[in-house]
Amino acid sequence: MTIADYSTVMPAFSIALLLIGLWGAITQKNLIKIFISLSIAETGVNLLFLAIAGFSGRMAPIIGDPNVTTGYTDPLPHALILTSIVIGTAVTALGLTLTARYFQHKGTLDISKMKELKN
Amino acid sequence: MSRKFHNPINIIFIIVFVLMFIKILPAFNSGETVLSNRAGEKLLAIAPKSQDSNILGAGIPNAVTAVVVYYRGLDTLGEVSVLFLVATAVGMLFGRDKSTVKKETNPNEIVSHAKTLVLPHFLLTGLYIIVHGHLTPGGGFQGGVMAAGMALLLLLSGDRVKQVKALHFLEGIAGSMYVLVALAGLWLGGSFLGQYLPLGGFNRLFSGGILPIIYIFVGIKVGTEITSIYQNFQKEEVD
Numbered sequence: 001m002t003i004a005d006y007s008t009v010m011p012a013f014s015i016a017l018l019l020i021g022l023w024g025a026i027t028q029k030n031l032i033k034i035f036i037s038l039s040i041a042e043t044g045v046n047l048l049f050l051a052i053a054g055f056s057g058r059m060a061p062i063i064g065d066p067n068v069t070t071g072y073t074d075p076l077p078h079a080l081i082l083t084s085i086v087i088g089t090a091v092t093a094l095g096l097t098l099t100a101r102y103f104q105h106k107g108t109l110d111i112s113k114m115k116e117l118k119n
Numbered sequence: 120m121s122r123k124f125h126n127p128i129n130i131i132f133i134i135v136f137v138l139m140f141i142k143i144l145p146a147f148n149s150g151e152t153v154l155s156n157r158a159g160e161k162l163l164a165i166a167p168k169s170q171d172s173n174i175l176g177a178g179i180p181n182a183v184t185a186v187v188v189y190y191r192g193l194d195t196l197g198e199v200s201v202l203f204l205v206a207t208a209v210g211m212l213f214g215r216d217k218s219t220v221k222k223e224t225n226p227n228e229i230v231s232h233a234k235t236l237v238l239p240h241f242l243l244t245g246l247y248i249i250v251h252g253h254l255t256p257g258g259g260f261q262g263g264v265m266a267a268g269m270a271l272l273l274l275l276s277g278d279r280v281k282q283v284k285a286l287h288f289l290e291g292i293a294g295s296m297y298v299l300v301a302l303a304g305l306w307l308g309g310s311f312l313g314q315y316l317p318l319g320g321f322n323r324l325f326s327g328g329i330l331p332i333i334y335i336f337v338g339i340k341v342g343t344e345i346t347s348i349y350q351n352f353q354k355e356e357v358d
């Protein structure tokens with residue numbers, strides 16, 4: 001196992017993206033930047049799943065001959081990630097909507113100034 | 120931001136995380152060797168097969184579509200429901216917003232003239248990807264979002280997309296037809312989302328039974344929902 005091995009670099013890269021996203025979601029104060037960070041973290045998770053699928057040297061799972069089904073990548077992570085992307089889009093849309101409405105009411109996006117639920 | 124970052128507990132957590140993930144990394148290498156035992160390999164084997172007595176084949180070349188629409192069809196129904204819920208919630212949150220913005224910039228001349236050239240191709244490519252979802256990479260979700268990019272382009276070019284009633288009607292019809300086609304499987308195919316149409320020839324456009332039909336409805340539903348989300352984000356403009 002060399003360090004430049006595909007099956008090591010790809011998971012490491014995606015985990016780094018995930019950690020960068022989580023880092024941003026924790027440290028940022030701006031709501032929009034938090035949602036951008038969550039999107040980055042989600043991209044990291046998606047790439048991690050694709051790394052598990054192991055598409056190094058394999059073909060996309062579009063089968064040409066019904067009798068030959070080897071040499072293709074695992075279709076299951078691809079299908080799961082299709083779901084994940086759609087749900088991620090939905091979450092981002094709803095979050096940005098709530099952010100826009102909050103900005104209309106309060107005029108700020110700084111989460112350290114949100115004290116409505118503190119007594 | 121950097122005020123609390125000097126806390127040594129943060130550094131310790133980072134080191135523990137990194138060590139944990141380095142420990143996990145070799146699992147991906149050993150995971151490569153037992154690929155033949157994975158569920159995905161079995162799915163690849165049965166996805167292009169016709170429906171025999173004991174194999175629940177989907178009869179289509181695109182294995183991802185077979186998983187999404189056939190083997191996990193109920194999950195896709197829930198996913199489309201989540202998207203519908205979000206489109207409704209965005210419409211509800213922005214629905215009472217009657218505020219206007221001042222029109223400040225004129226759209227780019229090139230964009231506003233090129234849109235008549237580009238828009239039909241947007242729609243056509245999206246429809247092609249939806250209809251060929253069981254043969255080529257792509258499908259209802261991808262093609263639907265692509266066709267909905269049309270609405271975003273209209274928004275960029277300065278046109279106000281009207282809230283069309285027909286769009287919501289189409290969305291409701293597509294969602295209902297998904298459930299009806301799936302429910303018909305209860306009587307005709309033996310189970311919810313069961314296959315009851317002839318599979319046809321392998322790698323032909325008219326093949327796969329109910330799978331392309333369901334994916335076309337998914338595509339219509341996703342396209343109209345994303346379009347309505349785009350529409351809700353725009354405001355009335357006054358000169």
